[in-house]
Amino acid sequence: MVCIAVVTLIAGCGFHLQGAFTAPATLERTYIATNDQYSQFYRELRLQLxxxxxxxxxxxxxxxATFSILYDETDQRVLSVSARNVPTEYEVYxxxxxxxxxxxxxxxxxxxLTITRNYxxxxxxxxxKAREEELLREAIVRDLVRIVLKQISTI
Known part of the structure; x- marks a missing residue:
């Protein structure tokens, strides 16, 4: 009985578990405008929404509501090279x-928003290392979507 009262009280005050996203009513029916429907960000955003x-x-x-993805780009660049001019560290962004x-x-x-990771x-x-780069990109995309959802929840 006490547990039910506590759960009701917590739910009534608007408490949400960390990471739980509740979409605002204005996003009830959303159109996502993008130039690249195959990008990792677009696919993850669709899934989470x-x-x-x-x-x-x-x-x-x-x-x-219309969610416009105006720019969506990922790549990597060399951060450091060895004495033999061979790349030893990359940054994925x-x-x-x-x-x-x-x-x-x-x-x-x-x-x-820009997120970078080094390897x-x-x-x-x-x-x-190719698989590590792929996993880093996937983690970056999940982080980007998490940040976007947090910003959306303030609408």
Whole structure:
């Protein structure tokens, strides 16, 4: 009986578990505008929005909000080289720029986010390092989406 009262009290005050995303009502039916429907960020964002109960629509006309991905780019660059001019450390980065518009006003101004991760490179472990780079990109995308969802929850 006491447990039920505590749960009701906590739920009533708006408490949410950390990481739990509740979509604002203005995003009930959202259209995602992007130039690259195959990017890692776009796919992860769609998945997380759907998991949060947001209905993703195919046209802007049917939507209550438009999530515009204005820039979506990932790459890597050399951070350091050995004495023999061989790369020994790389930086993987992912940059996005986005904005959210409602039916009659801008809900979230243009936001720029960049996340970087470094990894060491060893030419004897080419396959393992390629997989490490792939895993770093996936982790970066999850972090970007988590940050975006946190910003969206303030709308």
């Amino acid at each position: 759907q998991d949060a109960g947001v209905q993703l629509v195919d046209t802007q006309a049917e939507s209550t 992912y940059t996005i720029q986005y904005a959210i518009d409602g039916t009659d006003s801008r809900l979230l101004e243009t936001q720029d 060491t490179y060893d030419s004897r472990l080419v396959l393992g």
